[in-house]
Amino acid sequence: MEVNQWGLHNTVITSIKKDGIEQIDFNAGQVGYDDPRDYLPEKIVELLDRKLPDESEAEEVAS
Numbered sequence: 001m002e003v004n005q006w007g008l009h010n011t012v013i014t015s016i017k018k019d020g021i022e023q024i025d026f027n028a029g030q031v032g033y034d035d036p037r038d039y040l041p042e043k044i045v046e047l048l049d050r051k052l053p054d055e056s057e058a059e060e061v062a063s
Contacts, residue, residue, distance in 0.1 A: 006032055010032075013040065016044060
């Protein structure tokens, strides 16, 4: 997996390879700009949803 820092607050997954095969569908969206749910594999989205709080939970923690 490759990630890049975009700005001060954004980390973007830019590549996920399994057995040397890219798993991100670059035709489904513009990585870093579009919703990651549009181009990341469903299993990765599910894992991230379990491990990272959603936006409303993050806002509550910041308050």
